[in-house]
Amino acid sequence: MSSPYRCPNCKTNRTRFNLIEQVPTAVKLDPMTGEVVQQYENGHLDPFHTPYRGPHLKVQCAACGLIEDERTFIKFGEQK
Template identity: 45%
Template sequence: MTRPLLCPTCKSNRMRFTVIEQMPRYMRLDPQSGEVVAELSSDQLDAFHQPYKGENFMIQCGVCGTTEPEERFAKMAQHMQGQRS
């Protein structure tokens, strides 16, 4: 992370953040019992199973607990810088 972040909710926190890594795991379940039959890697998925396309990680504000993609925090930091000058 090499750009300033600012929480879009409490608008005061620029220092205390938690990085939440998103680790998609692809499962095949037994339709009757719900038991895990197989765990697949993304290249083993069949045509009916969409791979995860979301964020690789999320950021949580350490002060108010808001969790958003990093982009939202970076945009807010940019926006507030623009207002000050």
């Protein structure tokens, strides 16, 4: 986080944010009960399990509550 942020929703907040780290856990669920049958370690997924490719960090505006990818807040922060 070395870039200024600005909320794209309320357009005034440049200082108060919540940083949300996303830590994915790959699991296989029982289709009937929803219980975890197997938990996969990183890099050891079965052929039909796609690894998580989403952002590591999300940002929430602490003024209006909007949650978006960090790059969205950075792009609005670059504008004057």
